[in-house]
Amino acid sequence: MAETLAGKIWRTHTVRSGGAGDDLLYIDLQLLHEVNSPQAFDGLRAAGRRVRRPELTVGTEDHTTPTRSVHALDPDPARRRQRSLMAANCAEFGIPLHRLGDPSQGIVHVIGPELGLVRPGMTIVCCDSHTTTLGAFGALAFGIGTSHSEHVLATQTLPIRRPKDMAVVVDGRLPAGVTAKDLVLAVIARTGVAAGHGHVVEYRGQAVADLSMEGRMTLCNMAIEMGARAGLVAPDEVTAAYLGDATADDEAYWRELRTDPGARFDQEVRVSAAGLRPYVSWGTNPGQSVPIDGRVPDPAALADPGLRQAAERALRYMGLRAGTAVRDIAVDVVFLGSCTNARIEDLRAAAEVLAGRKVAAGVRMVVVPGSARVRRQAVREGLDRVFAAAGADFRAAPGCSMCVALGEDRLEPGERAASTTNRNFEGRQGTGARTHLVSPPVAAATAVAGTLAAPSDL
Numbered sequence: 001m002a003e004t005l006a007g008k009i010w011r012t013h014t015v016r017s018g019g020a021g022d023d024l025l026y027i028d029l030q031l032l033h034e035v036n037s038p039q040a041f042d043g044l045r046a047a048g049r050r051v052r053r054p055e056l057t058v059g060t061e062d063h064t065t066p067t068r069s070v071h072a073l074d075p076d077p078a079r080r081r082q083r084s085l086m087a088a089n090c091a092e093f094g095i096p097l098h099r100l101g102d103p104s105q106g107i108v109h110v111i112g113p114e115l116g117l118v119r120p121g122m123t124i125v126c127c128d129s130h131t132t133t134l135g136a137f138g139a140l141a142f143g144i145g146t147s148h149s150e151h152v153l154a155t156q157t158l159p160i161r162r163p164k165d166m167a168v169v170v171d172g173r174l175p176a177g178v179t180a181k182d183l184v185l186a187v188i189a190r191t192g193v194a195a196g197h198g199h200v201v202e203y204r205g206q207a208v209a210d211l212s213m214e215g216r217m218t219l220c221n222m223a224i225e226m227g228a229r230a231g232l233v234a235p236d237e238v239t240a241a242y243l244g245d246a247t248a249d250d251e252a253y254w255r256e257l258r259t260d261p262g263a264r265f266d267q268e269v270r271v272s273a274a275g276l277r278p279y280v281s282w283g284t285n286p287g288q289s290v291p292i293d294g295r296v297p298d299p300a301a302l303a304d305p306g307l308r309q310a311a312e313r314a315l316r317y318m319g320l321r322a323g324t325a326v327r328d329i330a331v332d333v334v335f336l337g338s339c340t341n342a343r344i345e346d347l348r349a350a351a352e353v354l355a356g357r358k359v360a361a362g363v364r365m366v367v368v369p370g371s372a373r374v375r376r377q378a379v380r381e382g383l384d385r386v387f388a389a390a391g392a393d394f395r396a397a398p399g400c401s402m403c404v405a406l407g408e409d410r411l412e413p414g415e416r417a418a419s420t421t422n423r424n425f426e427g428r429q430g431t432g433a434r435t436h437l438v439s440p441p442v443a444a445a446t447a448v449a450g451t452l453a454a455p456s457d458l
């Protein structure tokens with residue numbers, strides 16, 4: 001029978017089939033970070049269990065770490081305690097951990113691929129919703145809760161119901177200057193934030209095949225923002241070239257890792273790439289996004305009462321008026337960072353726009369690399385000097401930083417940011433903070449213009 005890619009990975013990892021209920025799935029890799037892991041370890045200890053496969057488990061510190069220096073003492077004792085607890089847990093259970101200052105430390109979804117841990121056809125879990133990022137490699141990767149994390153630590157298996165299959169097909173080619181971030185915002189603007197609920201989304205079509213691995217990671221990163229369990233791109237030559245070490249056996253296996261012709265998806269969305277422009281969010285969910293040359297919509301024009309109310313509330317929170325041209329919105333802060341857009345290609349794209357230009361007076365631009373490796377590469381390429389010359393603050397240590405405001409970095413109440421992150425709900429980047437989700441080139445152009453802008457506006 002014709003199968004989807006998700007279906008194949010699922011079948012080959014099913015230890016026990018649960019019929020209409022949960023299957024028991026073998027998990028190839030579990031990643032951990034400091035925020036959600038303590039409960040899982042407490043559970044193990046209480047049950048007197050060990051970690052079944054510590055060598056298939058890797059931890060990092062990312063959500064709460066300082067970014068100004070790898071030696072900085074975090075002034076907050078609760079955050080310090082949380083990270084020491086993670087270190088103690090990993091030491092006790094024999095799990096490798098990349099702490100701040102370690103050359104491989106960084107945001108959990110960024111370091112997995114860097115460490116060569118992510119391969120096509122794997123099943124990967126982490127107590128973090130953006131684990132979907134790793135679907136870019138043709139791996140089935142998704143976030144789980146802490147009790148499930150404990151289950152995987154103890155048994156290397158996970159009880160879980162088989163999700164449905166959804167295809168997002170992007171026909172044609174993306175115009176110049178339109179990135180994976182714009183594409184995913186455009187898709188969510190069309191489908192809404194719940195369309196993928198209970199589904200694995202496989203991104204397909206020419207525009208997806210054209211994306212680099214980093215672009216595919218951006219795309220899969222935000223699968224969760226349309227409600228999906230996971231995002232997936234079938235492995236191809238781009239994947240093999242990025243991994244760089246595929247054997248003939250690997251390549252033969254990877255060729256099977258694709259959706260068979262005639263396989264059925266439970267849902268399909270088709271998008272044409274050709275007409276897309278840079279996208280910017282105006283509201284408080286990623287679906288509330290419009291092209292950069294658009295205007296803040298008028299809630300009164302929305303037929304659906306739920307969407308209308310959400311838009312009214314979003315405009316109030318965001319301090320925006322219907323009909324305002326997006327390009328007229330002035331920002332206080334530009335944040336280039338996060339597991340969505342803080343890999344080397346993202347930093348390059350922003351630096352290309354900033355080169356020879358200055359961040360506008362009154363605007364603060366903060367650049368936080370996704371990992372220590374990304375930072376070293378950026379310095380090798382001289383991007384640090386480009387950021388400094390433009391007046392941007394290129395931080396010394398990687399981490400989630402201002403994406404989530406769990407560490408020191410955050411927006412002040414009422415501040416407005418153009419941010420390369422993935423979530424813009426109320427308070428996400430700090431209490432009362434206002435977030436506009438953008439791509440790295442738009443972030444850089446906005447920093448220069450002081451108002452939301454694309455590079456072509458400069």
Ligand SMILES: CC(C)[C@H](C(=O)O)[C@@H](O)C(=O)O
Pocket residue numbers: 035036063127128129130143404
């Ligand atoms: C803190 C963590 C569990 C959370 C997640 O699950 O995604 C965070 O990474 C986020 O992006 O909101």
Ligand code: SF4
Pocket residue numbers: 062063107108109128130338339340399400403404421422
């Ligand atoms: S960078 Fe942001 S989205 Fe990514 S894991 Fe960290 S907090 Fe979550």
